[in-house]
Amino acid sequence: MFVDVSKKILIVGLGLLGGSYARVLKRFGFHISAITKEQSSVDYALCEGIIDEGSTAPDKTLIGEADLVIFALYPHVFVEWIEQNQSLLKSGALITDVTGVKGNIVYKIQDMLREDVEFIAAHPMAGREVSGVENSTDKLFIGANYIVTPTEKNTPQAIQTCMELGRLLGFSNVTTLSPNEHDEMIGFLSQLTHCIAITLMTCNDKADMEKFTGDSFRDLTRIARINEQMWSELFLENKKALLDQMNLFLDKFNELKTMLENEDVHGMQDMMRQSTARRALFDKK
Amino acid sequence: MFVDVSKKILIVGLGLLGGSYARVLKRFGFHISAITKEQSSVDYALCEGIIDEGSTAPDKTLIGEADLVIFALYPHVFVEWIEQNQSLLKSGALITDVTGVKGNIVYKIQDMLREDVEFIAAHPMAGREVSGVENSTDKLFIGANYIVTPTEKNTPQAIQTCMELGRLLGFSNVTTLSPNEHDEMIGFLSQLTHCIAITLMTCNDKADMEKFTGDSFRDLTRIARINEQMWSELFLENKKALLDQMNLFLDKFNELKTMLENEDVHGMQDMMRQSTARRALFDKK
Numbered sequence: 001m002f003v004d005v006s007k008k009i010l011i012v013g014l015g016l017l018g019g020s021y022a023r024v025l026k027r028f029g030f031h032i033s034a035i036t037k038e039q040s041s042v043d044y045a046l047c048e049g050i051i052d053e054g055s056t057a058p059d060k061t062l063i064g065e066a067d068l069v070i071f072a073l074y075p076h077v078f079v080e081w082i083e084q085n086q087s088l089l090k091s092g093a094l095i096t097d098v099t100g101v102k103g104n105i106v107y108k109i110q111d112m113l114r115e116d117v118e119f120i121a122a123h124p125m126a127g128r129e130v131s132g133v134e135n136s137t138d139k140l141f142i143g144a145n146y147i148v149t150p151t152e153k154n155t156p157q158a159i160q161t162c163m164e165l166g167r168l169l170g171f172s173n174v175t176t177l178s179p180n181e182h183d184e185m186i187g188f189l190s191q192l193t194h195c196i197a198i199t200l201m202t203c204n205d206k207a208d209m210e211k212f213t214g215d216s217f218r219d220l221t222r223i224a225r226i227n228e229q230m231w232s233e234l235f236l237e238n239k240k241a242l243l244d245q246m247n248l249f250l251d252k253f254n255e256l257k258t259m260l261e262n263e264d265v266h267g268m269q270d271m272m273r274q275s276t277a278r279r280a281l282f283d284k285k
Numbered sequence: 286m287f288v289d290v291s292k293k294i295l296i297v298g299l300g301l302l303g304g305s306y307a308r309v310l311k312r313f314g315f316h317i318s319a320i321t322k323e324q325s326s327v328d329y330a331l332c333e334g335i336i337d338e339g340s341t342a343p344d345k346t347l348i349g350e351a352d353l354v355i356f357a358l359y360p361h362v363f364v365e366w367i368e369q370n371q372s373l374l375k376s377g378a379l380i381t382d383v384t385g386v387k388g389n390i391v392y393k394i395q396d397m398l399r400e401d402v403e404f405i406a407a408h409p410m411a412g413r414e415v416s417g418v419e420n421s422t423d424k425l426f427i428g429a430n431y432i433v434t435p436t437e438k439n440t441p442q443a444i445q446t447c448m449e450l451g452r453l454l455g456f457s458n459v460t461t462l463s464p465n466e467h468d469e470m471i472g473f474l475s476q477l478t479h480c481i482a483i484t485l486m487t488c489n490d491k492a493d494m495e496k497f498t499g500d501s502f503r504d505l506t507r508i509a510r511i512n513e514q515m516w517s518e519l520f521l522e523n524k525k526a527l528l529d530q531m532n533l534f535l536d537k538f539n540e541l542k543t544m545l546e547n548e549d550v551h552g553m554q555d556m557m558r559q560s561t562a563r564r565a566l567f568d569k570k
Contacts, residue, residue, distance in 0.1 A: 006405055007359075011567050021327045022332070033524045036418060046566040047391070056336065069408070082388055085463050088476065094458070113518065116504055120558065125497065125499050126499075126517075126564055127417070129304070138364075144499070145497050145499065147497065170517070172325065173496065175496065175497075184392065185491075185492075185494065185497050188489050188491070189494060189497060189499065189501070190499065190501055191503070193484070193485070193501040193502050193504075193505045193539070194501065195541055196481055196485065196505060196538070196561035197501075197560070198541070198557055199507070199534060199537045199538045199541055200477070200478070200554060201559075201560040201563050201564055202537060202556055202559050202560050203533045203534045203536070203537035203538075204473050204530065204533050204534075206469075206470075208471070209470065209473065209565045209567075210437055210473060210566045211302060211430070211458065211460065212408050212410065212430050212432065212460075212470050212471075212474060213474055213567050214429070214430065214474065214475060216412075216474070216478040216479065216482075216508050217474045217475070217478050217567070218567060219505070219508070220478045220481060220482070220504070220505050220508075220568070221502050221567060222369065223501050223504070223505075224560045224561070224563075224564040225561045225564045225565070226557045226560060226561055227557075228553070228557035228558055229554070231519075231557060232550050232553045232554050232557065235553065236548060236550065239545060239548070242545065243542065243545060244544050245489065246538070246541075246545075248488045248489050249484060249485065249488045249489075250487035250535075250539075251488070251537065252484045252487060253480070253481070253484045253488075253535065254535075255484070256480055256484055257528065257531050257535075259527065260520055260521070260524060260527065261524075262533075263524070264522060268513070268517045268520065269513040269514070269517050271483060271487055272483055272511045272512075272513035272516060273513050274486075274487050275482070275483035275486040275487050275509045276489065276509070276510045276511055276513070278490075278509075279506055279509040279510045280487050280504075281495045282494075282495045282498050282503060282506060282509070284503070
């Protein structure tokens, strides 16, 4: 067999991501259990056949039997869970996560964790504008990036296993970055773009604009529909890196504004040519 | 007959927009002629059967016979054309345009134009990332907005005819705005969004970002591939309105930055809730 399906996997937090993990991993034949807040999520997942067992409590048996535990929780809930329940983890268990920020979380968890359990952090860069296990799908990860963020505390085996997990889940691109590189990159590509979208959406409340909206404005504000609980927490957990990226953006935007004020056509055209050339790098391959 | 196809239409500037106008109007049976810079564009359009006659020179017969002249030129080229060739227009002709900025153009043209010719301005809000008559299509206007921008110099008949033209072309939404309302609206919905996209695309030149790009960043930078000749001219022609919109955006962006610096979670969440609510207005109907 190529995949050791005798390993038991526990998913903590059965929402859109946790549910999608369960769907794909169940297909391979793993024993999947889940611990999550709402009984309705457990019922739904059992009924759909995407988990074998589930509980809304930190069930000793489910936790104690798991070889791999995947945490799909808000950052502060993840930290609290480890504080309160890590004594229940099986000796030798591997734990991983889906958290969208790393520097503030990875070292905190690794520092507090038992010596006989290893935490290898990962960020599955996939999502939808809807949430909940009911919206989970086994196609969520196709074409997406999965980033493993090891530290010097991680073993080569754990890094290897986590990357294999990303490939089993169907991610098209599985790579590693340090936690800080990850946070800088995500601050730019994901968090700054959300800051821009919500700013654009709220900076001008003139009536009837929607009657004249074209595709440009719709594209730039698709992500302006945002889960305020999750994103405010992600922004705060990545405060320094995000502020750096916001300042980079502001400097350049002010540069463009000055060029327009001074009617510096050549400067504006240079910036547009750079923009066009650089955008070509980001076309979907 | 519902449509008076005995009217002769001249299109000046046979690119993506001019060519798409020709395609749709030819289908109704109008006599369509075109004047454009490149002989290859004339040849292509004749070969495709989307124009009846064409020339690369300001041909006296083509201009003198046209009941309706549609200018699909860069703003400064349009103004120069009128200065040099308006004596050739037929008495009683109606002229219209596709220019993306209005205040700086409409009054200038109307003030210099012969008394027996009327200019009614319009902005077809449609485009593609490719240009040229070879990329023109008769589907370009479906779902898009067509805005007529009359002044006190325009007759009710000309406004009516121009709106009928928008409907014949297939635009889903045909409305009127004053030139200044138009410029404010386009400054926000179109020009500010392009400013943001090119800033985002050029503010951080860290290598390998494209390996980790998700849909958010791709969405926000689709329009960062930009025709620098056209857009630098459009920005300058709408300088005041665009600077106003850039300042509105900057004020709000700095507000968000201050909230993040102060860890004002409630302030950030309020802004995100507003953003989510307002974005719902802009969903495609």
